[in-house]
Amino acid sequence: METVYKLNVPNRLENLALIGEFLEKSMKAHDIDDCRIYEISTAVDEAAANVILYGFPDGRQEDVEIACTVSESSITVSIKDTGGPYDPTSAPAPDLSDDIENRHVGGLGVHFMKELMDEIGYEYKDNTETLTMVKYL
Amino acid sequence: MDVTTQNLESGACIVRISGRIDASNAGQLDARFNEVISSGRTRLAADMSGVVYISSGGLRVLLAAIKKVKPSGGDLRLFGLDPNVMKILQLSGFTKIFSTHATEAEAAAGL
Numbered sequence: 001m002e003t004v005y006k007l008n009v010p011n012r013l014e015n016l017a018l019i020g021e022f023l024e025k026s027m028k029a030h031d032i033d034d035c036r037i038y039e040i041s042t043a044v045d046e047a048a049a050n051v052i053l054y055g056f057p058d059g060r061q062e063d064v065e066i067a068c069t070v071s072e073s074s075i076t077v078s079i080k081d082t083g084g085p086y087d088p089t090s091a092p093a094p095d096l097s098d099d100i101e102n103r104h105v106g107g108l109g110v111h112f113m114k115e116l117m118d119e120i121g122y123e124y125k126d127n128t129e130t131l132t133m134v135k136y137l
Numbered sequence: 138m139d140v141t142t143q144n145l146e147s148g149a150c151i152v153r154i155s156g157r158i159d160a161s162n163a164g165q166l167d168a169r170f171n172e173v174i175s176s177g178r179t180r181l182a183a184d185m186s187g188v189v190y191i192s193s194g195g196l197r198v199l200l201a202a203i204k205k206v207k208p209s210g211g212d213l214r215l216f217g218l219d220p221n222v223m224k225i226l227q228l229s230g231f232t233k234i235f236s237t238h239a240t241e242a243e244a245a246a247g248l
Binding site for chain 1: 157159160161190192193194196197200203204207221225228229230233234
């Protein structure tokens with residue numbers, strides 16, 4: 001059996017905290033451990049930030065839909081919006097070197113998503129992009 | 138997110154950060170670090186004990202700060218990291234760039 005929670009928020013950075021609170025509340029209702037909650041929330045925060053920061057260069061104000069599905073075996077979070085298209089699954093690997101002078105931070109958000117989640121899928125259809133991330137329990 | 142600073146007699150500065158650091162407020166943190174560094178304080182220790190979350194945007198700010206202070210012999214050390222926040226630093230390779238400490242005393246020693 002699975003339970004689906006949904007949240008629609010305007011595409012503004014100030015709503016990232018709201019998304020985090022929504023995810024925490026949804027997962028705590030199913031006794032998901034704090035570590036997993038943190039990992040999933042981090043991955044979603046990075047993905048949502050990318051959507052809000054880069055998905056609407058024309059400045060459109062649109063809603064972003066977050067859906068959190070909790071089942072006995074996994075937690076699936078999808079982010080759906082009319083921005084983009086940007087497929088994070090095809091982003092290049094980040095620079096993880098310890099060379100302070102030349103180190104850049106680009107790509108870390110996608111790196112976190114890939115490292116903290118077990119599956120990532122992206123679809124762009126009918127002017128809507130959907131990023132789906134799964135964490136196995 | 139809240140940021141306060143405390144200048145030490147040694148000339149070092151403690152930057153105390155609390156709350157959530159994400160894309161919505163990383164710019165404010167960046168501005169605070171720039172204020173401190175512009176005032177001549179380049180030996181810094183960031184009190185991360187109140188930080189509950191840091192995104193890649195927040196990490197970008199920390200990296201920018203250490204890049205500014207290192208060339209003149211300064212440093213930015215981190216202390217009091219929550220285990221979850223530490224995990225993110227490890228995942229990003231930042232534990233190879235920043236020295237991390239359990240306490241303020243350890244971080245400030247020799248700073």
